[in-house]
Amino acid sequence: MILRLSGLEALNITPEFGFAVIGERTNITGSPKFSKLILGGDFDGALAVARQQVQGGANLLDVNMDEGMIDSEAAMIRFLNLIGSEPEIARIPIVIDSSKWSVIEAGLKCLQGKAVVNSISLKNGEEDFLRQARLIRRYGAATIVMAFDEQGQADNFQRKIDICARAYGLLSKHANFSGSDIIFDPNILTVATGLEEHRNYAVDFIEATRWIKNNLPGARVSGGVSNISFSFRGNNTVREAMHAAFLFHAIRAGLDMGIVNAGQLAVYEEIEPELRERVEDVLLNRRDDATERLVDFAENVKAKDKTRVPDExxxxxxxxxxxxxxxxxxxxxxxxxxxxxxxxxxxxxxxxxxxxxxxxxxxxxxxxxxxxxxxxxxxxxxxxxxxxxxxxxxxxxxxxSAGAKPQGRIVMATVKGDVHDIGKNIVGVVLQCNNYDVLDLGVMVPAAKILETAREKKADVIGLSGLITPSLDEMVHVAQEMEREGFRLPLLIGGATTSRAHTAVKIAPHYGASTVHVLDASRAVGVVNSLLNEELKPQFDKKTREE
Structure with a gap:
């Protein structure tokens, strides 16, 4: 089957086409340069980034405007309309990338030709999945389907293929999709983290890709390639080698396309042999000490000329x-x-x-x-x-036991739709060490569960955490629900995508009590101490509003 896409020109992806490059730099969440341009209103500069991706060899262009401090729909519409006026860019198909359906639909209404939606998933159940899929079909687009369901992100081979098979059946039987318009993303996850459970992530993706190509007729496979190397952020030599080696093995298993930085892909055969061996030891999970050996190599690359302090x-x-x-x-x-x-x-x-x-x-x-x-x-x-x-x-x-009482009770949770909890866990430990009673509800926690627990356990503070952009909207929802149900507990906001500005502008207006952004674990104790001290709280709230 042929995957037929188009911008101003047709792009037919066949088995003979080879690997299709989806340019990644027009993504506000993944490119600091592009983010700065969009936030500064420099859309001409942003167009130049898109042009560079096309000139660098991109076959498709991924566009993402998911930023909590802007009107993402308006930004998507404006940027896509500008692309439409630039034939050099508009000739290739667009991948509309957003975690918000309203942004995706706004983008689809702007485009001629046949685009790709990135992405839909079963995260909110089959009804929502099929509703979005049918609309995508009506707009004449293909879609990427994430390996994500009601239980969360698929992180092993069996979960990946189970979710993809289920989604394929739903799309083909109930949404009138042909197999060639279904593109699966079985989740490229970060390896070499130092955690045992992450060691087989690359192998699981490669094997899931092979299974999809053999068992789901016509379906394509894609993924965000740079995720694989996030452990080595700041070391481009190692990261580019990891990308090249990963693609070498994944493409052989059937990977059709991937989101990469067009023009900056290393050639597999040109990777230094020692580096290639260590990278593949990590990717293919061939040695117990693979991560340590690659870290050693990376440190040498980063500091070849530095004199090391004697060990002891x-x-x-x-x-x-x-x-x-x-x-x-x-x-x-x-x-x-x-x-x-x-x-x-x-x-x-x-x-x-x-x-x-x-x-x-x-x-x-x-x-x-x-x-x-x-x-x-x-x-x-x-x-x-x-x-x-x-x-x-x-x-x-x-x-x-000598008489100290808990200073207060804090309910903490990673909000619905988000599976990340490293930062939250560290904050919890620090607060517990400071004699606070911490009730950690885990990840993917709905607003109703958070508020129910806070009420039942007589919490003094609620803390919300999230890493991905959709979590910002869910935090707004939790704040609205707290206001609707009459809560007046302090609300703490934290996580990689959160900020003081977003908390003040987008979350705090929906809740009538203290709403505070906490930058990191080292500041959590001071914030909670101030919020729960009747003498310190008024001045702390005033300072927060002024800042």
Whole structure:
């Protein structure tokens, strides 16, 4: 079967066509440059980015305007209309990329030819899935289907193929889709994180791709390629090698297209042999120490000319410096000894956490944010932190049993539609260490469940977390529900896509009580302390409004 798409020109994707490149840089959530241009109103500059993707070899162009601080529908319409006036860009098909159906539909109304929708899923059940699919069919587009259902994102081979098979059956039987207009995205997830459960992610995607091509007639397979290498953000040499090696194996399994940075793909055969071996050890899960070996290589690439400090020289530093070094380097060998020494110097065991341990984790966060640390190293740092906290817990429990009462009860949750919880978990640990009673409801939690628990457990604070853009809308919904049901508890907002500005402009107006953005775990305790202190709260609220 032929997948027939078009901009001003036809694009027929056949088995002989080869791999189709979907240009990724016109995505406000994935390209800082493009985001800055759109937020600044520089649509001419944004068009130049699109033009560069076409000139770089993109066969299709992915356009995403999911940003909480702009009118995404208006931005999508304006940008697509501008593209339509540029024949060099408009000649290739557009992939309308959004997590909001209203934005997708607004985009579909702007386009001539045959576009691709990115994406729909079974996240909200079959009825919503089929409603959107039938509209896509009416607009004459093909669609990408994410391997995501009511239980969340598919993260292993069996879940991927089960969801894709179910979606294929629904689309073909109930939405009049031909197999060639169905493009599955079985979720390219990040490998080399340092977590055991992530080791087979690339293999699972490749094998799911092979299964789809063999069992779902006509269906195509796509994916966001750069996700695979997020662990090595900041090291383009390693990332480009990972992309090239991953594509080499995935295309052989049947991958038809992928969202990549057109013009910046490395050639598989030209990857340095040692780097290629280490990359493939990670991607194909061939060695237990594959991640460590690739991290070592990446560090050498990042710092070829730097002189390394002798391995044990840091042991001569004061204990605060040793704890920071252990956290940054992920060293657990001396953590109990050093934590005990720090405890002896502090008045309370909690002071060790709030002092040198949090200071060390702040350094880790800064290094990761600037691309100078990689995700597997951050995971190792978190393990060091966890070990130090575990050592201190008996001492803190002894303090509690001596008469300390919990300072307050906090209900925390990652909102509905979002499966990410690393940041939330760290905040929870820090609050628990500060004698707060934390009720963590986990991920993908509906608003009704959050509010029901808060009411039943007599919570003092509600904390919401989310990593992806749709979570921002869900947080607004939770705030609206809290207002409707008469809650007056402080509402904390946190997560990678959240910001102080978005919280103030988009969330706070819907809720009549304190609504505060929390930047990271190190600030959570101070915020909660202020909100639950009757003397400090008025001044804190005033300062928050002014900022």
């Amino acid at each position: 020289a840091w042991r001569a530093e004061p204990v605060e410096g040793r704890l920071k070094h252990a956290l940054v380097k992920g060293i657990t060998d001396y953590i109990d000894t050093d934590t005990e020494e720090a405890r002896q110097k502090c008045k309370r065991p909690l002071d060790v956490i709030e002092g040198p341990l949090m200071a060390g984790m702040s350094v880790v966060g800064d290094l990761f944010g600037s691309g100078k640390m990689f995700l597997p190293q951050v995971v190792k740092s978190a393990r060091v932190m966890k070990k130090a906290v575990a050592y201190l817990m008996p001492f803190m429990e002894a303090e509690k």
